[in-house]
Amino acid sequence: MSPTRVGVIGAGVAGPVIAMLLKQQGYDPVVYERLDALSDAGLGLGLQPNGMAVLARIPGLIEHIDGHRVDEFHFYSVLPEDHGLLGVSDHPRRLRAIKGIGAVSVQRPLLHRRLVEFARKLDVPVHFGHKLEALEQDDESVTVSFANGVKETFSFVVGCDGIHSNTRGCLFGETPADYTGLSQWGGLSPTPEFWKGKHAPADIYGNGAHMIVVPMSESLMIWAVSVREPESKEEWRSTDAAVSADFKANSPFARWGFGAGELVRNSLRIVRYGIYDRPELPTWHKGRVVLVGDAAHPTSPHLGMGANQSYEDVGLLADLLAAHNPGGAPPATATLEEVFAELERVRLPRTAELVRQARAQGDTRVVSGVEACIARNNYYRDVCNDPAKLRARFGIVDLEK
Numbered sequence: 550m551s552p553t554r555v556g557v558i559g560a561g562v563a564g565p566v567i568a569m570l571l572k573q574q575g576y577d578p579v580v581y582e583r584l585d586a587l588s589d590a591g592l593g594l595g596l597q598p599n600g601m602a603v604l605a606r607i608p609g610l611i612e613h614i615d616g617h618r619v620d621e622f623h624f625y626s627v628l629p630e631d632h633g634l635l636g637v638s639d640h641p642r643r644l645r646a647i648k649g650i651g652a653v654s655v656q657r658p659l660l661h662r663r664l665v666e667f668a669r670k671l672d673v674p675v676h677f678g679h680k681l682e683a684l685e686q687d688d689e690s691v692t693v694s695f696a697n698g699v700k701e702t703f704s705f706v707v708g709c710d711g712i713h714s715n716t717r718g719c720l721f722g723e724t725p726a727d728y729t730g731l732s733q734w735g736g737l738s739p740t741p742e743f744w745k746g747k748h749a750p751a752d753i754y755g756n757g758a759h760m761i762v763v764p765m766s767e768s769l770m771i772w773a774v775s776v777r778e779p780e781s782k783e784e785w786r787s788t789d790a791a792v793s794a795d796f797k798a799n800s801p802f803a804r805w806g807f808g809a810g811e812l813v814r815n816s817l818r819i820v821r822y823g824i825y826d827r828p829e830l831p832t833w834h835k836g837r838v839v840l841v842g843d844a845a846h847p848t849s850p851h852l853g854m855g856a857n858q859s860y861e862d863v864g865l866l867a868d869l870l871a872a873h874n875p876g877g878a879p880p881a882t883a884t885l886e887e888v889f890a891e892l893e894r895v896r897l898p899r900t901a902e903l904v905r906q907a908r909a910q911g912d913t914r915v916v917s918g919v920e921a922c923i924a925r926n927n928y929y930r931d932v933c934n935d936p937a938k939l940r941a942r943f944g945i946v947d948l949e950k
Contacts, residue, residue: 559714564580566664568668568942569671576877578926592657599857601650604860618652621641624636624751625748626754628755667770684719684834693706705880733776738812742807752929759776760802761773761775762808777917826849832893833892849908
């Protein structure tokens with residue numbers, strides 16, 4: 550009997566991973582991406598121990614990704630009335646000691662490329678230029694129609710196609726994304742002298758703005774400034790040369806201390822994007838099609854948990870398929886209903902709470918007025934020593950688990 554064909558929609562951070570996990574179970578997954586080629590959109594992300602534990606289930610993948618180790622997290626204020634180091638948290642180092650696997654940072658375009666490379670190495674086909682247009686289901690299969698005229702039939706389909714998910718639209722109709730009120734300017738820059746040798750991302754707080762800086766390697770860092778601005782489209786692509794030059798020369802952030810201003814002034818590229826999430830879905834599946842990752846629960850980036858929650862989704866989905874459909878034969882619709890319902894029972898509450906926490910963290914960090922800023926700074930001074938505030942900042946459920 551031929552292996553069970555599975556359609557995976559989206560070749561971002563989640564699609565190749567669920568495809569590789571299913572390949573290990575004897576399925577025949579095929580990945581389809583709407584873009585014509587790998588994109589350089591986006592900056593970077595942090596892979597936390599919960600996400601890394603899922604990636605580690607694919608032998609050799611973590612080594613192929615080659616992320617940059619994270620040991621600490623620093624907090625600074627550039628507010629003239631309350632200037633300096635607010636605190637240092639060693640929670641990444643402690644998590645590595647507890648879990649035996651640590652957090653790393655990696656450029657988003659590089660992660661995409663490495664995931665696709667490794668999937669293909671494991672004989673998982675990845676096809677670009679395939680934009681999903683329609684899904685048709687019966688009791689045994691799903692037929693997927695793409696904008697380029699291609700039609701393919703699968704036993705079931707996993708939608709991993711992000712916040713602008715066409716799979717989600719086909720299942721539940723179009724729902725507008727919610728603008729959170731915050732936009733980000735960001736970039737990729739050479740590492741300033743201040744940050745050389747440190748394996749430490751940092752929050753830097755100003756009046757009406759928050760910057761996160763994250764080392765991607767010994768020589769490169771990414772940075773992103775959150776500010777309250779009128780709505781701007783979530784593009785994650787580079788601004789034009791004139792806008793970039795003006796921002797690097799004239800934005801107030803170019804004069805911030807602790808290496809932040811140097812990062813802005815020397816940025817190799819500047820991106821600007823609005824920050825969005827979407828209303829919570831009551832279910833992530835319909836029939837033989839299920840959503841995971843940002844297609845199911847898109848979140849703002851303030852906890853750095855988006856990719857890691859996608860990996861929790863796909864890890865559990867793979868486990869449930871192994872338990873309910875051992876051997877990877879074509880599953881009955883009733884079997885898939887059990888699998889998808891259990892996935893939602895476990896994951897819906899967890900992801901809904903993290904989406905709420907992420908938006909709340911954005912609102913907590915970007916405040917205006919000296920009094921409000923000092924109150925915020927004091928909150929983050931306490932983060933390093935208060936377990937509840939530490940969990941809120943980093944989206945940690947339980948440090949010891």
